[in-house]
Amino acid sequence: MNLHSAATAEPTTIRGGVHNTLAHDSAAKHATGAAIYVDDIPEPAGTLHAAPGLSARARARIKNIDLSNVRAAPGVVLVLTAADIPGTNDVSPIGAGDDPLFATEEVEFHGQVLFAVIAESHEAARRATRLAKIEYEELPALLTVDDALRTQSFVLPEHVMKRGDPVSAITHAPHRMKGQFRLGGQEHFYLEGQASLAVPMEDGDVLVHCSTQHPSEVQHNVAHVLGRPNNAVTVECRRMGGGFGGKETQGSQWAAIAALAAVKLKRPVKCRLDRDDDMIATGKRHDFRIDYEVGYDDQGRILGISFDHAARCGYSADLSGAIADRAMFHADNGYFFEAVQIRSRRCKTNTVSNTAFRGFGGPQGMLGIEEVMDAIARERGLDPLDVRRINLYGDAPRNVTPYHMQVEDNILPELITQIEESSAYRRRRQEITQWNRQNAYLKKGIALTPVKFGISFTTTHLNQAGALVHVYTDGSVHLNHGGTEMGQGLFIKVAQVVAEEFQIDLDQVKITPTNTGKVPNTSATAASSGSDMNGMAAQAAARKIKQRLTEFAAEKYKVTAEDIAFLPNRVRIGNQEVPFRDLVKQAYMGRVSLSATGYYRTPKIHYDRETASGRPFLYFAYGAAVSEVMIDTLTGEHTLLRVDILHDAGKSLNPAIDLGQVEGGFIQGMGWLTSEELWFDEQGRLRTHAPSTYKIPTCSDRPADFRMQLLENNPNREETIHRSKAVGEPPLMLAISAFRAISDAIASIANYRILPRLDAPATPERVLFAIEELQARMEAAE
């Protein structure tokens, strides 16, 4: 059965407008291998290949670096070090000056780039890197959050959000508790690794084909490194083989190496990272330590709460400030706190600089409060769902976030009711409890957790986007905008918007690569904001052209603008209908501009970081999931038996694409919380740097019974593009239900009255430890 909307030839609708279930625009190309990624671009004659030389120490002073053998190696054309940089030796996304392209006097993590080899082949370049003779003077390395907290080592100052008097509220609450929870990081493992192909142009300019979520930032960083103005550098990206945040800032270094060599040698240079190097040298999701103290009443209602977040940022700031902020913004998830304080510390460690990853700190913040929900439920002897429910945001005054924003669009109570019923949560809870009494070694667990995710960049100025639309004289349309395609379906959604606006079939709209020469000064395709912002910008551009066509037609046909309507593939002008392409041709002959830029900036948002208050988000995206697991208490292994998801995508622009995001997000989140473990040894070396040791979910790991639904009849209450909602990140956090279900299964051993000490990811090892620790506590209590 074909899941896509049947093509209709009826003149009443166009093919491929908004809200249609349509295949990805590159579907046929993906299925035939015809889609071109950076490494597939036919290499220009004379292309050379770059490979980075990486530090073998976590922290050391460089006493001496001898690259003579590297330079003499077969096939080597050039070896680049910091001395070769005409501009600035920095690729920090925020201009912090702490992300050197090439480290010089000191290395700050194992895997930091010291030099780059440019050779006739990728393999020759990689081999030559191994010939460097580097003398290190080892310095004490800080590897963990605890190391950093002990030595007060931070990449950025701490930040505090506060509302009310949490200390007093906790002190006077009928019940209170303290706890600590740790959660791990996550490797992006985009199937396509980091890749850039730099082609030298005249005047020392350069064109960089780069697999990046942020072409503008790559452009700026390359220009800084080259010591040239931004207009000397053009960055283009047709598509990425996955991004997930890992190509928001992490592409600049490799693009800059390729560009620097290309300009110097006047030859094209490709820098495609080997997978090991990619996993060792590029940033990951931040791991956190979360300490909490909470006061609550008999029903589990939170009266006061205090969180202390400590994020492992790695050696440099990168985006850690905004990521740690977003963790704070989501420390409440969907729950109201009468009095709250959230403190966040951004720990500097001698590990790779952690970066954006789908959710951008939000998942970490949410995990913290969901741990607290379970902790309260266990202590009170309540069903965790009842504790969650009683704490949900509600009507005023229970609708204010820790950052003083009013939650105006809360749909969680109804949404939870719907999924609680459709998943038969209560009945299954009873059955599982019964089942656990009858089974000594296998235990089942179930959990329902909600998601409330804020949509907009929390750095307000980033909430702007641009688009460029041309209509050619044959009526075909060229579409370009600042967003990038990484598989999330942004390009087809924006094309649907443009087709809808002009009322022309989707196949008349050509999707084109993101290019800094066409739409400048763009924001990263991140924060789930791609369709919201670029869709609006493209619509604005199309409307300008439509307006010109309307004015032209009104004058030419001597009718008023009200007598003109854009119908499917034609325009009604007075009492006659003209094919769209004919009107376009006439407008060209009438000397009307058929090209326009469009611009959008998100309304309503403002935020004052000094007082930690404002409205950082235009709206929230919601969802909830129910996961049921079975664990083996003798091995710690688990199986995900059934997952029910109800997710809010507003009035979806393309349900096929959105469902893909929901199921993919859930499974990726599940991997983060159950099987994916970044393991650094005591020398600071990442030892899980390949899929052999770093366990990414496979086809056999998806839940056997997976029931997904988008929330229906639920347009966005804000005026977003066709009332849709952002959907890239929020579903990842639905996977918290799987983690809490595992905790629930373990808790059954102690009759659901003690919270297991289970950190994330819940690997079999950790589950087993949690079981043993729980059993020891029970024995001690007897």
Added chain:
Amino acid sequence: MKRPPTSQPTTSSGATAREDGVFNRRHFLVGTATSAVLPLSFGTTGVREAVTDAALPTQVPSSSVALLVNGRTHRLILDNRTTLLDALREHLALTGTKKGCDHGQCGACTVHLDGEPILSCLTLVASVEGRAVTTIEGLAQADGALHPVQQAFIDHDAFQCGYCTPGQIMSAVACVEGDRAGSDAEIREYMSGNLCRCAAYPNIVAAIRAAKTEVRS
């Protein structure tokens, strides 16, 4: 064309790696997998490095290989250590087959050898001489009609970023044609060597289930 036939990287690479203490299976298997060129086209770009050119004939053990890909025979002179993946991508410009991990762990490079799925990144090209290699580019019929598995992947949105898709489809074709798609559980087990980081797994299974019916009918 992919990689221009310029100078040859040459090295006693295995020894170098060993001396440096980083010798591993991968270096041994893959070697300098780049040097292949037909002597006829040598130097056509006019960009070369004298040192490496001079070093070429004596240091790189090369072989002439007749490679049968998608029904067409290609004669290549390749470094003995060239993998099938590099031969396809860099010498035949068949870039549909992807390099994901280059370690045999992700499945993105899956192709068929005499109808059986193999990991082209772990297969030396010299070992497949005379055998039939099928890549994603060779699945559709000459008139462009897609293989039922390709069509099913499109119909069921069985991808997002698409990078793993050629490998997924090659494994899926083997799954369906090898009668290994008896149940969802069997499909999932068979397909678990192909990572999809976007996790389009539910749709991949649905596509294979649908394709199975199509292939049988």
